[in-house]
Amino acid sequence: MKSSILKHKKSLTWMLVILLSIFSFDAHSQYVIKAADQQYELYNYSEAVKLYLKAWKKKEKPYTAERIGESYRRMNDYQSAEQWYGRLSGMAGSNPDSRLWQAEALKSLGMYTAAKTAYQQYTGGTATPAQIQTWISACDSAMAWIAAPKPFKIENEAKLNSGGSDWGAVKYADGVVFTSDRSSALIAEAAKGRPFLKFDGTRLPDKQIYRWTGSPYEHLYYSKGDQISLFPLAVGNDYHTAAVSFTADGKEAYFTMTNVKDKKKLDKTLNTIYIGLYSSRYEDGKWTAPKAFRYTDMTKWSVGDPCIAADGQTLYFVSDMPGGQGGTDIYKSSRKTDGTWSDAVNLGPAVNTTGNERSPAVYNDLLYFSSDGLIGMGGLDIFKIALSNVQNGKAVNVGYPMNSAQDDFATSLTGASSGFISSNRMNGAGSDDIYAFTLLPEKPAEVVLVTPIAPVLAVVAVKKRDSIYVENIYYNFDKANIRRDASVVLNKVYDLMLQNPSSNLVLSSHTDSKGTTAYNLRLSRQRAAAAVKYLTEKGIERSRMEADGFGESRPVAPNSLNGKDNPEGRQLNRRTEIKLFL
Numbered sequence: 001m002k003s004s005i006l007k008h009k010k011s012l013t014w015m016l017v018i019l020l021s022i023f024s025f026d027a028h029s030q031y032v033i034k035a036a037d038q039q040y041e042l043y044n045y046s047e048a049v050k051l052y053l054k055a056w057k058k059k060e061k062p063y064t065a066e067r068i069g070e071s072y073r074r075m076n077d078y079q080s081a082e083q084w085y086g087r088l089s090g091m092a093g094s095n096p097d098s099r100l101w102q103a104e105a106l107k108s109l110g111m112y113t114a115a116k117t118a119y120q121q122y123t124g125g126t127a128t129p130a131q132i133q134t135w136i137s138a139c140d141s142a143m144a145w146i147a148a149p150k151p152f153k154i155e156n157e158a159k160l161n162s163g164g165s166d167w168g169a170v171k172y173a174d175g176v177v178f179t180s181d182r183s184s185a186l187i188a189e190a191a192k193g194r195p196f197l198k199f200d201g202t203r204l205p206d207k208q209i210y211r212w213t214g215s216p217y218e219h220l221y222y223s224k225g226d227q228i229s230l231f232p233l234a235v236g237n238d239y240h241t242a243a244v245s246f247t248a249d250g251k252e253a254y255f256t257m258t259n260v261k262d263k264k265k266l267d268k269t270l271n272t273i274y275i276g277l278y279s280s281r282y283e284d285g286k287w288t289a290p291k292a293f294r295y296t297d298m299t300k301w302s303v304g305d306p307c308i309a310a311d312g313q314t315l316y317f318v319s320d321m322p323g324g325q326g327g328t329d330i331y332k333s334s335r336k337t338d339g340t341w342s343d344a345v346n347l348g349p350a351v352n353t354t355g356n357e358r359s360p361a362v363y364n365d366l367l368y369f370s371s372d373g374l375i376g377m378g379g380l381d382i383f384k385i386a387l388s389n390v391q392n393g394k395a396v397n398v399g400y401p402m403n404s405a406q407d408d409f410a411t412s413l414t415g416a417s418s419g420f421i422s423s424n425r426m427n428g429a430g431s432d433d434i435y436a437f438t439l440l441p442e443k444p445a446e447v448v449l450v451t452p453i454a455p456v457l458a459v460v461a462v463k464k465r466d467s468i469y470v471e472n473i474y475y476n477f478d479k480a481n482i483r484r485d486a487s488v489v490l491n492k493v494y495d496l497m498l499q500n501p502s503s504n505l506v507l508s509s510h511t512d513s514k515g516t517t518a519y520n521l522r523l524s525r526q527r528a529a530a531a532v533k534y535l536t537e538k539g540i541e542r543s544r545m546e547a548d549g550f551g552e553s554r555p556v557a558p559n560s561l562n563g564k565d566n567p568e569g570r571q572l573n574r575r576t577e578i579k580l581f582l
Helices: 002-041 045-058 062-074 078-089 098-108 112-121 129-147 185-190 484-499 517-537 567-573
Strands: 152-156 166-172 175-180 196-200 219-224 227-230 241-246 252-257 270-274 276-283 303-308 314-319 329-334 357-363 366-371 381-386 408-415 418-423 433-439 467-474 504-509 545-549 575-581
Touching (some): 045 062, 062 098, 078 098, 112 129, 112 484, 166 408, 329 357, 357 408, 366 408, 504 517, 517 575
Parallel strands (some): 166 433, 241 303, 504 545
Antiparallel strands (some): 152 433, 252 276, 366 381, 408 418, 418 433, 467 575
16 A cells, blocks of 8 residues: 555655646746747747747747748738748647738749738738739739730849848939848947837947848949948937938938937837938038928938939938828928928829838939839839829839849939839848849840650540630749649649549640750650640549640740749749530
């Protein structure tokens, strides 16, 4: 009996140890989550995501997955964000909007078919059916724009770009002024004596690192020839200075700045410091101290992205102050005879949306701007509209390759058909890069003769009548396997064929131009065979399908642009076209 009691006590002791370990484990996880939340609320996403990942390893919760995905998204790491949103959408108790977030990340990666599928699977969240349909249409538009690119030559300005964020290039004197958060000895020397900052009011922010990105703050640089130097504005602080615009004579500059000198305006808890718009004049060989624009208020709203008209009489800018259409809107203000600025005028619904509008730029009667609220390829897209018809006109997407799946913004015209844009598109040097663009003359359409290719797959005679379903599926490079997004499309085809037992299917498979003609022909036929196999394994009779491969002979988008590889076009060409006939 005694040994039995002792044995029972021992097992009870072990149980208590196990329970205490579990409680300790969970308590530590909650401690890490709390620390991560603090960094997240301070917009220190680069630090927050490290802590959330530690918490996830200890205990997998939807909340943690959501915060990890959101942190990556805010740092523009769409690949990681998509993976975490996808994981989140499959977890019990997750936010229904997780599928929407995944769709947005897929769109930013240029995976438009997969993004469409995610949008179509979205239910129960905050977005309306009309919004979902708009976003699905945007995916279709993006693929159409890639298939029919505008005649723009886009070149990375390698001498201006670094491993950080470089953007907002404008012509000035004999050089270029631009914004960068690069690590630089110039900044370190100056320090000896993006949209806003948020920090503990008991101490000022770090003067060297912007915690949102984990990178240095943004400053203005001047490039002339092979030399790059800090642009000598007398800003007098170590935080953000960015997005400059000059009058035509180069004697007046308008720019965005974070000013945290006046600590008296801050409380002692958590503070958001909004960016402001400032101006400076070039007098007696130097720039005067910055003067705040009338709408700048560091504690209430953001004002930035200035564009001063060539004559200096009209100022266009962006703000999220109350009374706008949505996130950030574009406004204009006119200079009065006494030198002060008139009340701001919102440019209205032809320009501003429920989303965010950024980076106004004016050339003659055209206004260029960026928006994530209009139908675009992903992130911010560049649009244009005539200023003379801004109240009744319609903004036009400038198309591909000016726009990409990522953010495209900060247009600056150096002529009627040339200038700079900024983008965080794939294959850049850093997080944002500066690109030069030139509009090329339209080329006459080429006539391509396609040699018929003898099919190797079994082909059945199909009487082609009314098409009731037309869709494409896509493949990874040099692969024929059915991707996850493709399986969703094929499952839809399967359902339609069950509902329409007299229907027949035509599958036409294709490749991009990498590889030999013979190899690509074999690969395209393997892709066709894979699609047929998928459907036959689900129970569709082989006799109802006609399938063949055509190699690289029928591209729907250019495989290269201006002599350079075109990854987006190649992806559209790696496809199987699906047509279902009654």
